[in-house]
Amino acid sequence: MTLLCVPLVGRTVEEMKIDAAAAAAAGGDLVEIRLDYIEGFRPREDLPRLLHSCPLPVLVTYRPNWEGGRYDGDDATRFETLCLAMELGVDYVDIELKVADKFVDFLSGNKPDKCKLIVSSHNYESTPSCEELANLVARIQEVGADIVKVATTATDIVDVSRMFQVMVHCQVPMIGLVMSERGLMSRVLSPKFGGYLTFGILDATKTSASGQPTLEELLDIYNIRCIGPDTKVLGLIANPVKQSKSPILHNKCLQSVGYNAVYLPLLADDLARFLDTYSSPDFSGFSCSLPFKVDAVHCCHEHDAVAKSIGAINTIVRKSDGKLVGYNTDYIGAISAIEDGIGGLGSKDAAMSPLSGRLIVVVGAGGAAKAIAYGAKKKGARVVVANRTYESFKVL
Template sequence: MEIAVESGVRPMEMGVGMGKNQTLICAPIMADTVDQMVELMHKAKFKGADIVEVRLDHLKSLDHRPDIEVLIRQCPLPTLFTYRPTWEGGEYNGDEESRFEALQLAMELGADHIDIELKAAHEFMNFTRGNKPEKCKIIVSSHNYEYTPSVEDLGNLVARIQAAGADIVKFATTALDITDVARVFQITVHSQFVDRQVPIIAMVMGERGLMSRILCPKFGGYLTFGTLEEGKVSAPGQPTIDELISLYNFRSIDTDTKVFGIIGKPVSHSKSPKLYNRAFKEDGINGVFVHLLVDDVNKFFDTYSSPDFSGFSCTIPHKEAALARCDEVDPVAKSIGAVNCLIRRLDGKLFGCNTDYVGAISSIEIGLQGSQNGATHTGSPLAGKLFVVIGAGGAGKALAYGAKEKGARVVIANRSYDRARDLAELVGGKALTLAELSNFQPETGMILANTTSIGMQPNIEETPISKEALRNYELVFDAIYTPKITRLLREAQEAGSKIVTGVEMFIGQAYEQYERFTGLPAPKQLFRDIMADY
């Protein structure tokens, strides 16, 4: 598999003779007391973890032998004992001899794994004189909380960890860009499938490194970490056990799994993984759909150029830049000037299309008709309507194009008048600044469509137009679906307008994307059922 394309890096090739998913899910156990830890261990088993990491440094006090005996004896899962010092991102601030004694005791009393930092490994090995039970595996770890080193430096790091006496290699780096993850994938694949070295745990911390945690089984990782509860993490960017198993279908990921994802900034709010991963599972598709926090579209596609990275949804603010990156573009998307769906063909080339306008326009037509049929035999209910689009980005272009095609008169309102004017000229419409919108009241019965992020979580009290001005609109649509009812929609309802939520557009645009991704009919009722709670 080709992942990284950068100076001095040879693209990786995968796909022959690889194993199935043997990657463990490890739950970090962090609590003030031993009793609380034991309770959390049983919770971890119930949730589906394979192993627990016992973070001794989080205990308020530790009576070495009796406490460690209880933790091992009462744990329903295999154990990994960690006693992380503050100098490596942990909570322990005592002397090293006491720390080493606790880890040695854990080994002797039946721990399955212990974790010692690379900086302390030599000293620890001398302390134990190299004696350890055969059952216990020593993980030697290194954490970089600042950045992700080069492939060469990561390779050297793995060699130093091995030389320190590791049974299992572990390193964690920090993602400054999502492309940093590719270097870690390269090292993991090379270690497991080329050199056949010791098992490796390799993570990239932070939101940009999320896929390193989800795709461990694809690239040969020994384990990944899943938290018991959202927000209670032992390192930045950890998903929950529930998310790994139920959202990302972690147990089904293997070396042949195709990777799909939503490209955006921000992107963590997107519900796309909920739709596609559930549908993949029900349709028997060996694929996983992940959140991809992308800063630079060109850099992303240069790096993840393999056919194994098979398809992408695209959201704010990358829809126009993604179009420029495509090798082939659907004529409608080319007219709109933006794509929201990209398919990687077997030859590595990217095909782009736009499903936004179909999802949005059809949901607005249905809202106007008050039925599930949308347009009537006499044509679209949008014909002749004054259709005001807020925003001149990718989604704004899609809505403006779709409204024009349905016979509406289009007005573009945007913070930048120049961008509004450019789009208005393309669709034969009128341009306004956003500041002028509240005073724009040429007629009643208009349609308003917000395609910007104004009002999206966490800024839910923002709105692009005054409540008073909303009385002139028959229907108000908001492309945002987090929250489902934005301030704009709430105030539109109060002003007497019909409303259409971004959930309707989201579901509508997802139908065609799923069919593009898989070649199968979209599970329309399933998508509606999943989104019913949003």
């Protein structure tokens, strides 16, 4: 089972103790105490206070500034602090690959059996190739890591696929995460690909790395406890996507019917590249929004009659043979809302529709506009399109 770890980034010992209690109450499995965040940290005075009566297992990290942390002192002092944490009974200690061999020598074989050593590597610029990631994992294993941790950065959502490929083939426990909003999928789908743990913050003000979801989102929206190797992946492909409420609505529906799937916000830059990369049958269907509704027509192998007539797609389904089928349901929802708004009930008979004979002005010529124009015309309305460019108007 993938553990849910809550990073504690308080500036004082008391703040961290309060947050540890909140993490336990919210459903976390362990806390990561970021010692480098504590102002005026005094190891021998503060560590016992931090660990005393902590309600959850503890991972201690004392991250230096050269690896994205806030500690700017010497390694010897840092090593002594991590050793003290081990002596005090912590469950995990994180050390960076760059100095892991020195730290192992410093331990001189005195690491307590209870404490697991996480050796980590962070890339804040990009995500390397699968071969480079695999070589990195091998180097981390060689220095004596109990748990491998690799964190990279997504410049494109397709970067996450490389982390997934390496994780499923790793022979030791591995934490594999891809930072930034484009890497969110790596954090939510960690249980599907065998990740040892993933991070969930208490709230948006308590983040320790880019792209971290909240613990509440992981548990209540994505239902992460139920995600496993057989879970299907669905989602909204859009740019931007963060503002969408679709994951909240769709995941509740999936949970209510007991379907083993999770619905994600998928921040993509190129629809065709996304669909080509995530071509596994487990990535079985997607909603499609701005700016990809028209592009989706060219990415799908088949289209239903309505989508073909509109020239825009908002739903993509992957069939068992791998072919993508495109649908458009935008017009049904939009036209029904308009009919309801003007005080009438819709009808399959255009003559009976409250839109029949009315003048409908559609502002814009994108995918949604195409759907509304199509639906209004089907209902017998007269349609006028207002758009910034004449070329797009002509296409519509």
